[in-house]
Amino acid sequence: MQITSETLERAVEQLARLPGVGRKSAQRLAMHLLKQEKEQVQALAQSLSDLKEKILYCSVCYAVTDQDPCPICSSAKRRKNVICVVEDIRDVYVIEKTNEFRGTYHVLGGVISPLDDIGPDDIRIKELVRRISEEKEEKVDEVILALNPDAEGEATSFYINKMLKPFGVSITRIAHGIPMGTELEFIDEATLSKAFAGRNAF
Amino acid sequence: MQITSETLERAVEQLARLPGVGRKSAQRLAMHLLKQEKEQVQALAQSLSDLKEKILYCSVCYAVTDQDPCPICSSAKRRKNVICVVEDIRDVYVIEKTNEFRGTYHVLGGVISPLDDIGPDDIRIKELVRRISEEKEEKVDEVILALNPDAEGEATSFYINKMLKPFGVSITRIAHGIPMGTELEFIDEATLSKAFAGRNAF
Numbered sequence: 001m002q003i004t005s006e007t008l009e010r011a012v013e014q015l016a017r018l019p020g021v022g023r024k025s026a027q028r029l030a031m032h033l034l035k036q037e038k039e040q041v042q043a044l045a046q047s048l049s050d051l052k053e054k055i056l057y058c059s060v061c062y063a064v065t066d067q068d069p070c071p072i073c074s075s076a077k078r079r080k081n082v083i084c085v086v087e088d089i090r091d092v093y094v095i096e097k098t099n100e101f102r103g104t105y106h107v108l109g110g111v112i113s114p115l116d117d118i119g120p121d122d123i124r125i126k127e128l129v130r131r132i133s134e135e136k137e138e139k140v141d142e143v144i145l146a147l148n149p150d151a152e153g154e155a156t157s158f159y160i161n162k163m164l165k166p167f168g169v170s171i172t173r174i175a176h177g178i179p180m181g182t183e184l185e186f187i188d189e190a191t192l193s194k195a196f197a198g199r200n201a202f
Numbered sequence: 203m204q205i206t207s208e209t210l211e212r213a214v215e216q217l218a219r220l221p222g223v224g225r226k227s228a229q230r231l232a233m234h235l236l237k238q239e240k241e242q243v244q245a246l247a248q249s250l251s252d253l254k255e256k257i258l259y260c261s262v263c264y265a266v267t268d269q270d271p272c273p274i275c276s277s278a279k280r281r282k283n284v285i286c287v288v289e290d291i292r293d294v295y296v297i298e299k300t301n302e303f304r305g306t307y308h309v310l311g312g313v314i315s316p317l318d319d320i321g322p323d324d325i326r327i328k329e330l331v332r333r334i335s336e337e338k339e340e341k342v343d344e345v346i347l348a349l350n351p352d353a354e355g356e357a358t359s360f361y362i363n364k365m366l367k368p369f370g371v372s373i374t375r376i377a378h379g380i381p382m383g384t385e386l387e388f389i390d391e392a393t394l395s396k397a398f399a400g401r402n403a404f
Contacts, residue, residue, distance in 0.1 A: 003298050004267045004274060004291070007256045011249040017242075019234050025222070027292055030253065032221050034266060038254040040219075047213040049247035051232065052240040054209045064236060065206045072206060089206070090229060096205050 008034070060131070062107040062124050064089050072096075072104055079103045081141040085128065085160060087111050087148060095146065103144070106131065111152040112159060120159055128160065132167045142170045149176050149194075210236070262333070264309040264326050266291050274298075274306055281305045283343040287330065287362060289313050289350060297348065305346070308333065313354040314361055322361055330362065334369045344372045351378050351396075 008030060015026035033041050057063070058070035061083075065071070072078055072092075082103030086092055092105050110123040132140050143164060147153035161171050177195035178187055187195075210232060217228035235243050259265070260272035263285075267273070274280055274294075284305030288294055294307050312325040334342050345366060349355035363373050379397035380389055389397075 003295060004260070004265045004272045005257055007249075007252045007268050008266055008291075011253050014246040014249040017246070018231055020227070020230075028222075029220055031290070031292065033250060033253050034257065036254075041254045042251055044216040044219070045247040045251035047209075047216040048235060048250070049244055050209045051213050051235050052238075052243045055207055055236065058206070063206045064210055066209050070206045088233070089210075090233065093205060 061105045062109060062127065063092055063105060077102070080138045082144065083128075083131065083140055083142070084144045084146050086146050087153070087156075091146065103142075106143075108147075108156070111147060111156040113152045113155075123156070125160060125163060129163050129167075132164055132169055140169055142172060145171065145173045263307045264311060264329065265294055265307060279304070282340040284346065285330075285333065285342055285344070286346045286348050288348050289355070289358075293348065305344075308345075310349075310358070313349060313358040315354045315357075325358070327362060327365060331365055331369075334366055334371055342371055344374060347373065347375045 011030045011033070012023065012026045015021055015029050016023045018026075021029070033044070054066060055064050056066070056068050058065045058068055058073055060069045060073040063070045063072065067074075079102050083106050084095065084101060084103055085106045085108060086095070087108055087110060089107055092107065095101050095105075106124070106128050108123040108125065108128075110118055112118060112120055112123065128143075132143070143160075145157045145160060147157050157173065164171055175198055176191065177198055178184065178191065184192070213232045213235070214225065214228045217223055217231050218225045220228075223231070235246070256268060257266050258268065258270050260267045260270055260275055262271045262275040265272045265274065269276075281304050285308050286297065286303060286305055287308045287310060288297070289310055289312060291309055294309065297303050297307075308326070308330050310325040310327065310330075312320055314320060314322055314325065330345075334345065345362075347359045347362060349359050359375065366373055377400055378393065379400055380386065380393065386394075
């Protein structure tokens with residue numbers, strides 16, 4: 001594209017660095033933006049620039065936020081004695097959508113994954129331990145582990161369980177089983193075993 | 203996402219407006235950018251902003267360019283008497299890659315498409331007619347139509363042919379036929395018919 005415009009070429013190169021965007025898609029996106037109103041393109045550019053200029057990490061739960069502590073950690077309505085541990089900020093949003101959970105979060109920012117060279121010190125486990133161990137007006141009663149049910153999530157759950165045991169806090173885990181609205185015949189064996197093992201009184 | 207950060211929510215909303223990017227992908231892209239170096243994100247934002255700040259349309263061929271006239275139209279090496287008509291600037295780049303064509307271009311900026319409410323006046327056909335009719339040192343000898351071989355491309359080719367006929371310029375069309383490197387059995391009937399109709403002496 002530098003044949004007629006360096007500027008266009010630069011935009012295509014930058015867009016092609018995004019995950020899942022190849023050179024052809026980047027060209028398509030750049031052409032689309034060229035046809036948009038200037039205000040619209042500026043709004044996009046500004047919002048991306050703001051991502052690094054304005055966003056902080058909450059010093060309590062490590063959620064991305066515009067103010068520290070984040071609205072959840074600073075809300076008087078949230079129970080500070082229950083902490084839900086998640087991998088990623090997106091998990092916070094998914095859980096918030098249910099409108100069921102009234103405690104606070106702890107965002108690990110990843111899971112232990114030896115294959116990707118991510119150890120316990122690369123995610124915010126120390127920070128979680130500090131939150132549990134600190135002397136505060138409100139003691140933490142329960143830590144709910146809500147990590148993904150894959151090998152890395154399981155390993156991380158086990159590790160956190162080991163680290164928090166000494167503090168005598170109750171450690172729970174969200175239930176794994178049959179998702180609502182599906183049919184049994186489409187469920188994989190691992191999920192079905194979990195569902196049987198975790199059966200409840202009716 | 204506004205639960206903890208308006209800034210993140212705004213970026214997700216803006217990214218989700220891009221064609222082919224849904225809300226989930228927009229979240230993924232925003233999270234990816236959050237993890238990048240500040241310089242990298244600023245380079246992306248700046249390159250998008252530049253798209254509307256720095257890019258012009260060549261006043262001769264209507265290609266996007268950083269300077270007017272564009273490098274192709276202002277090059278002494280390009281033959282001004284041959285004009286290749288294309289739908290989109292991307293077609294210019296594809297043709298330039300072949301390193302075969304030494305004439306100049308005319309970018310229509312679309313094709314006639316009644317279903318999308320795009321008529322002859324919405325694309326740069328008037329401008330093409332003006333280029334052909336104008337008194338210039340170098341007369342246009344040939345107009346090569348290189349539009350896509352679909353209904354809209356065909357309709358646009360026919361319309362341009364009708365408009366340019368009075369000027370006595372030679373109007374040609376790129377060949378449609380079997381693409382190189384494919385096997386006949388995988389070719390659709392329409393292409394095969396075109397290939398037979400357009401057969402050449404061996």
